Amino acid sequence: MKLAIDEARKGFGFVAPNPPVGCVILDANGDLLAKGFHRIFGGDHAEIDALKQIQNENDLKGATIYVTLEPCAHEGKTPSCAKRLALLPIKKVVYGLRDPNPLVNGKGAEILRSAGILVEQDEALKTELEELIEIFTFVIENKRPFVALKVATSLDGQMAHVSGESKWITGETAREYSHFLRAQYDAVLIGKETFLRDNPTLDIRHPLFVGKKNSVVVLDTNGEIVEQISRSNLCRHRDATEVFVAISDKLNLSTDAATLLHCKVGRDGKIDIVDLLGQLFSHNVQSIYVEGGAGVLSSFLQSSCAQRFYQFIAPQIIGAKSGINYSKNVSIAELPNRRELRNPKTIGMGRDILITGRLD
Amino acid sequence: MKLAIDEARKGFGFVAPNPPVGCVILDANGDLLAKGFHRIFGGDHAEIDALKQIQNENDLKGATIYVTLEPCAHEGKTPSCAKRLALLPIKKVVYGLRDPNPLVNGKGAEILRSAGILVEQDEALKTELEELIEIFTFVIENKRPFVALKVATSLDGQMAHVSGESKWITGETAREYSHFLRAQYDAVLIGKETFLRDNPTLDIRHPLFVGKKNSVVVLDTNGEIVEQISRSNLCRHRDATEVFVAISDKLNLSTDAATLLHCKVGRDGKIDIVDLLGQLFSHNVQSIYVEGGAGVLSSFLQSSCAQRFYQFIAPQIIGAKSGINYSKNVSIAELPNRRELRNPKTIGMGRDILITGRLD
Numbered sequence: 227m228k229l230a231i232d233e234a235r236k237g238f239g240f241v242a243p244n245p246p247v248g249c250v251i252l253d254a255n256g257d258l259l260a261k262g263f264h265r266i267f268g269g270d271h272a273e274i275d276a277l278k279q280i281q282n283e284n285d286l287k288g289a290t291i292y293v294t295l296e297p298c299a300h301e302g303k304t305p306s307c308a309k310r311l312a313l314l315p316i317k318k319v320v321y322g323l324r325d326p327n328p329l330v331n332g333k334g335a336e337i338l339r340s341a342g343i344l345v346e347q348d349e350a351l352k353t354e355l356e357e358l359i360e361i362f363t364f365v366i367e368n369k370r371p372f373v374a375l376k377v378a379t380s381l382d383g384q385m386a387h388v389s390g391e392s393k394w395i396t397g398e399t400a401r402e403y404s405h406f407l408r409a410q411y412d413a414v415l416i417g418k419e420t421f422l423r424d425n426p427t428l429d430i431r432h433p434l435f436v437g438k439k440n441s442v443v444v445l446d447t448n449g450e451i452v453e454q455i456s457r458s459n460l461c462r463h464r465d466a467t468e469v470f471v472a473i474s475d476k477l478n479l480s481t482d483a484a485t486l487l488h489c490k491v492g493r494d495g496k497i498d499i500v501d502l503l504g505q506l507f508s509h510n511v512q513s514i515y516v517e518g519g520a521g522v523l524s525s526f527l528q529s530s531c532a533q534r535f536y537q538f539i540a541p542q543i544i545g546a547k548s549g550i551n552y553s554k555n556v557s558i559a560e561l562p563n564r565r566e567l568r569n570p571k572t573i574g575m576g577r578d579i580l581i582t583g584r585l586d
Numbered sequence: 587m588k589l590a591i592d593e594a595r596k597g598f599g600f601v602a603p604n605p606p607v608g609c610v611i612l613d614a615n616g617d618l619l620a621k622g623f624h625r626i627f628g629g630d631h632a633e634i635d636a637l638k639q640i641q642n643e644n645d646l647k648g649a650t651i652y653v654t655l656e657p658c659a660h661e662g663k664t665p666s667c668a669k670r671l672a673l674l675p676i677k678k679v680v681y682g683l684r685d686p687n688p689l690v691n692g693k694g695a696e697i698l699r700s701a702g703i704l705v706e707q708d709e710a711l712k713t714e715l716e717e718l719i720e721i722f723t724f725v726i727e728n729k730r731p732f733v734a735l736k737v738a739t740s741l742d743g744q745m746a747h748v749s750g751e752s753k754w755i756t757g758e759t760a761r762e763y764s765h766f767l768r769a770q771y772d773a774v775l776i777g778k779e780t781f782l783r784d785n786p787t788l789d790i791r792h793p794l795f796v797g798k799k800n801s802v803v804v805l806d807t808n809g810e811i812v813e814q815i816s817r818s819n820l821c822r823h824r825d826a827t828e829v830f831v832a833i834s835d836k837l838n839l840s841t842d843a844a845t846l847l848h849c850k851v852g853r854d855g856k857i858d859i860v861d862l863l864g865q866l867f868s869h870n871v872q873s874i875y876v877e878g879g880a881g882v883l884s885s886f887l888q889s890s891c892a893q894r895f896y897q898f899i900a901p902q903i904i905g906a907k908s909g910i911n912y913s914k915n916v917s918i919a920e921l922p923n924r925r926e927l928r929n930p931k932t933i934g935m936g937r938d939i940l941i942t943g944r945l946d
Binding site for chain 2: 380386393527535548551554559560577583
């Protein structure tokens with residue numbers, strides 16, 4: 227199952243809105259016959275990708291198929307995997323998670339059992355299995371975008387110097403990995419101030435994802451950037467359908483360069499996040515990577531609208547007196563109210579580290 | 587050498603002011619004959635500890651001795667190790683670092699060579715070797731105490747809630763390890779506010795160091811705690827020679843319960859750290875573990891008087907608006923002036939992590 231999970235991860239960034247899935251086939255003696263993964267949206271599912279490596283169907287006599295997600299029961303862009311497996315002389319299918327999709331949930335396993343194939347669920351690596359498909363699961367269950375927050379800081383939590391300077395706190399390895407993460411999400415979200423200060427492109431600069439395009443969202447309650455956005459780096463390689471600017475629903479503005487989202491505004495003068503997420507979802511944005519600045523990150527942290535947190539930490543001290551903390555507007559009444567990450571994980575990134583976990 | 591380093595670490599907290607040293611002896615075939623370490627101040631050096639496991643001196647024919655530090659040349663509390671090794675039928679001695687002690691530096695190796703023994707230096711694990719004896723080396727070279735700063739924080743760098751509440755940000759594993767670290771230092775240092783708020787004992791609560799006593803230092807410019815310190819937990823199990831209170835040299839106070847250090851005071855109204863460290867050194871305090879609060883940590887971070895930094899980080903967010911950052915008074919003019927940790931290391935501590943590195 228570990229190997230199947232590694233296979234599944236190869237599909238990260240290529241298969242959305244499908245879930246990444248990996249598959250490993252062992253012969254009757256337990257030796258590796260084939261492995262495969264869901265490579266690209268609309269393409270073969272993991273089971274089929276692995277089966278294509280089998281020259282002779284006789285090799286499958288008594289074989290066991292490991293797959294990270296229950297084989298699909300329904301016909302979508304591709305035929306049902308469960309029905310395909312049911313025709314093979316295999317002995318057993320071991321799957322990781324039940325498919326949260328109500329069109330499958332349990333039905334894939336049922337098809338296999340009816341065909342006389344042993345079916346087992348192996349959740350020993352449940353956390354890893356769930357993380358593989360967390361965006362897919364969340365979207366199916368909640369019908370709104372999955373939101374990840376990302377920040378790069380010093381040890382003392384500072385994401386920039388008060389001057390605004392933040393290039394660069396973390397090293398190259400961390401920055402490249404942040405681009406890998408960008409590729410996992412439909413859209414990158416920033417605040418107006420970051421837009422004005424950096425005029426960023428927010429594109430994906432990573433060798434695995436050359437040419438991949440993502441959408442962007444800018445929060446701009448008062449519509450201050452609408453007039454100039456057509457000349458920004460954000461719009462350089464993107465259509466108007468891929469650039470969203472969230473402005474107050476009281477404003478009457480228009481532009482050809484971007485899609486304006488007229489959102490409710492809270493008493494604090496900030497875009498209502500729930501309203502914004504609902505509108506983005508109706509534009510088919512299923513996952514969002516929030517990159518700052520500190521005001522935007524604080525707003526999402528104070529809300530209950532963020533599901534995953536990524537903090538890159540560089541081994542350095544900037545000083546809270548001369549820095550900007552990403553949680554600058556976050557306040558709790560007492561210590562037990564702090565936000566704990568669920569299933570936290572630390573990953574080495576050259577000199578830096580990445581800590582990530584679930585916020586919900 | 588890796589094995590010898592692991593041996594040396596077993597002496598952590600027991601051998602100061604000596605350096606921890608480890609030794610491994612391989613026979614002529616390269617098989618392990620014995621290993622040993624410097625167990626306690628005044629006791630056998632690592633080489634002798636290892637040799638005691640050898641029943642028959644003939645086993646040492648053609649043997650190689652690995653030792654993390656150059657064998658000593660001088661007679662101190664124990665005879666010279668180099669002279670003892672020179673009498674053995676061994677083939678080779680491989681040592682890690684040259685002894686920074688001018689009484690040894692190179693002379694140990696010379697004694698061995700003169701006896702016809704091959705001598706090699708192996709610095710492949712230089713950083714680990716240097717870290718083993720960093721306090722020893724620093725004190726010999728600088729004639730002032732080695733200072734480590736320790737803080738436990740959330741991801742956003744907060745060491746406490748504004749209410750002062752900080753129990754507990756990190757989990758049990760991290761807290762136990764912090765007691766292990768306390769045992770490596772001669773004294774624990776805190777500010778007056780921490781003293782008044784927590785009335786801490788600052789003793790060593792760790793299974794390896796039951797009954798070990800350490801000194802404490804409290805910074806108290808205006809001498810506000812002098813009258814009450816005799817009734818504090820700090821003084822409960824300590825003599826007056828083990829409790830230091832640093833007060834302004836303008837004050838004329840006295841107490842039987844503690845040793846008052848009359849220190850210069852800076853324009854900021856704070857104890858002059860250089861003066862304080864000099865006075866502590868003359869009281870034979872060679873290493874100091876600074877535990878807070880935020881004002882004290884900030885002062886040491888702004889100075890150039892701290893050599894090592896330990897930050898335990900819990901995967902949680904407290905919010906900068908409702909928290910206290912340990913670097914609250916630290917300020918830099920621009921980003922390139924930030925303090926970078928040298929040789930940073932990340933160690934898992936249950937749900938938390940420890941990041942440590944050199945500040946100088």
